[in-house]
Amino acid sequence: MRETDTALADRPRLQWRTAEVVRVIDETPRVRSLVLSVPGWPAHRAGQHVDVRLTAADGYQAQRSYSIASAPEAPQLTLTVERIDDGEVSPYLATEARAGDRFEVRGPIGGYFVWTAALGGPLLLIAGGSGIAPLMAMLRHRAVAASDVPSVLIYSSRTFADIIYREELDRMAALSDGPRVFHTLTRQQPAGWSGGARRIDREMLAEVAIAPGRHPRAFVCGPTSLVEQAARSLLALGHTANRIKTERFGPTGA
Amino acid sequence: MQDPPIARGFRGKRPPPTANDRIPPGQHLTHDFPVLSAGPTPTLRLESWSFALQAGGALLGKWSWSEFEALPQTQVKVDIHCVTTWSKLDTTWQGVTIDTLLEVAGISEPPQPYAMLHCDGGYTTNVPVADLLAGKAMIATRYEGKPMSPEHGGPARLLVPHLYFWKSAKWVRRLRFIEHDEPGFWESLGYHLYGDPWREQRYAGD
Numbered sequence: 068m069r070e071t072d073t074a075l076a077d078r079p080r081l082q083w084r085t086a087e088v089v090r091v092i093d094e095t096p097r098v099r100s101l102v103l104s105v106p107g108w109p110a111h112r113a114g115q116h117v118d119v120r121l122t123a124a125d126g127y128q129a130q131r132s133y134s135i136a137s138a139p140e141a142p143q144l145t146l147t148v149e150r151i152d153d154g155e156v157s158p159y160l161a162t163e164a165r166a167g168d169r170f171e172v173r174g175p176i177g178g179y180f181v182w183t184a185a186l187g188g189p190l191l192l193i194a195g196g197s198g199i200a201p202l203m204a205m206l207r208h209r210a211v212a213a214s215d216v217p218s219v220l221i222y223s224s225r226t227f228a229d230i231i232y233r234e235e236l237d238r239m240a241a242l243s244d245g246p247r248v249f250h251t252l253t254r255q256q257p258a259g260w261s262g263g264a265r266r267i268d269r270e271m272l273a274e275v276a277i278a279p280g281r282h283p284r285a286f287v288c289g290p291t292s293l294v295e296q297a298a299r300s301l302l303a304l305g306h307t308a309n310r311i312k313t314e315r316f317g318p319t320g321a
Numbered sequence: 322m323q324d325p326p327i328a329r330g331f332r333g334k335r336p337p338p339t340a341n342d343r344i345p346p347g348q349h350l351t352h353d354f355p356v357l358s359a360g361p362t363p364t365l366r367l368e369s370w371s372f373a374l375q376a377g378g379a380l381l382g383k384w385s386w387s388e389f390e391a392l393p394q395t396q397v398k399v400d401i402h403c404v405t406t407w408s409k410l411d412t413t414w415q416g417v418t419i420d421t422l423l424e425v426a427g428i429s430e431p432p433q434p435y436a437m438l439h440c441d442g443g444y445t446t447n448v449p450v451a452d453l454l455a456g457k458a459m460i461a462t463r464y465e466g467k468p469m470s471p472e473h474g475g476p477a478r479l480l481v482p483h484l485y486f487w488k489s490a491k492w493v494r495r496l497r498f499i500e501h502d503e504p505g506f507w508e509s510l511g512y513h514l515y516g517d518p519w520r521e522q523r524y525a526g527d
Contacts, residue, residue, distance in 0.1 A: 078511075080526030085326050118406075118523075120347075121328040128325070129333045130347050132405050155334045155349060169326035176524065178510035179359050291356045295472060298361035308361050308442060315356050 083120060083171040084108060088164050089143055094231045098197055099161045100136060100147045103172070110139050111175035113182050113204035114286065117146070120171040121156055131156040134200040134288075134314070135175065138207035144172070147231065149197035180286060180312050184209060188216030188284060190246075191277045193267060193297045195223045195289025199231050201314065202288055206239060206246055218246035219277050223267050223293060225254040249275045267293060269300035279305035288314040343400055344408050345518035351407040356472045359506070363441040363471070363492050370476055372460060374426055376433060376498040382426030386476065392417045392425060395459055399482040401489070402518040414480050416461035419453040419496070433498035437505060438479050441492040446505035447514065448481060448488055450498065457483060460493060485516040485523070 084105050092100040113135075120130040137145035150161035182190065182205045190209070192202040199222060209218060224230045230250060240248040251263025251271065263271055277283040285306060287297045294315045301311055336350050344350060367386040374381040384392070396415045402408045423431065431450045438446050452458065458481040462469060469475030474491030481488050487507050508514050513522040521527060
């Protein structure tokens with residue numbers, strides 16, 4: 068075995084750790100954030116995720132992956148979970164769980180869809196629905212680290228009420244060196260709405276995204292159809308493939 | 322080891338008993354086919370596609386799309402297991418087994434014990450050669466009887482279903498034999514070097 072083989076074989080195992088729900092935040096009718104206390108939690112980087120494992124009273128277990136929404140600097144770990152009606156773990160996390168409940172988490176996982184202030188920018192964030200969670204970790208990290216890298220968030224939600232973290236995003240955007248936030252609502256727009264009113268497409272990105280000539284680091288997260296469309300549009304606009312990182316969830320319908 | 326904490330009020334959805342022995346630990350059944358990729362989906366004209374076998378710097382075999390399509394085809398029905406915890410049963414694939422590729426290239430013994438798969442978009446993954454032979458793996462070009470869609474790895478992906486599905490590299494273009502095992506893309510980022518779902522080898526150290 069060469070040295071690198073040994074180093075790889077010796078990588079420490081990620082431990083399951085007990086997480087206790089400290090607080091529940093209702094974000095939208097379908098989405099909740101769980102603020103967790105996880106003793107011994109190792110530092111994560113913005114964009115990483117965790118595996119969550121639930122154990123029923125009879126020992127049955129189920130596990131799923133969720134993106135981390137909190138900044139690495141935050142004292143507690145926050146997961147933001149959308150309820151999938153025929154799901155197994157998300158209905159529990161997004162409906163049943165309350166302060167004091169306990170389950171297990173393991174992580175942090177994933178080292179590619181990651182941004183740290185030291186990487187610099189500009190930062191181009193594109194989200195659909197609960198795909199905002201790992202991007203919010205990046206924006207929160209940017210704020211805590213007092214980073215002033217030019218940043219744009221383009222965020223697609225179904226309706227105004229479905230916008231996750233709306234007030235926090237408003238507050239961030241109001242700061243002089245805060246990110247620029249562009250919302251688009253695909254199903255219904257309130258009266259006087261000045262944001263986008265359709266799915267994210269090439270024309271929208273040409274108008275509101277950071278120009279390819281500025282070589283932004285793009286992070287795209289959301290349902291597969293949105294990610295495919297946004298990534299394809301970015302390529303067509305001249306962004307380079309290796310500056311576009313994606314996280315997809317949901318079925319393709321195939 | 323300490324007992325895991327009970328998640329108060331959690332019941333869960335139990336898999337049908339018939340499927341139980343086909344679902345590895347920590348996995349659940351899905352009927353969808355989720356898409357997971359680290360970057361944009363590459364688009365490629367079939368005329369510019371080729372697949373190559375390589376050892377060190379030497380080219381052992383190379384096929385254009387039409388040449389590849391003319392090779393003996395194999396169909397399999399297999400269960401697949403994604404490290405993100407979904408499993409899908411009875412998926413049907415068609416393609417050319419690695420055994421067939423070696424045979425057609427006139428290679429009786431694999432030159433080296435490990436393989437690195439290289440893909441459009443820069444993705445790589447490592448697999449021991451023993452896990453690619455004896456009908457265990459193929460370069461698949463059809464899923465459920467139809468040409469594979471780009472999101473799912475078309476025109477061609479590796480299919481090595483007894484390992485976690487990140488090993489079944491999408492948009493695969495080149496199989497390179499190597500002397501020592503090396504981590505590919507996800508394996509360098511904390512995922513397990515080998516990835517056996519039945520031993521729940523998700524991450525480094527598992």
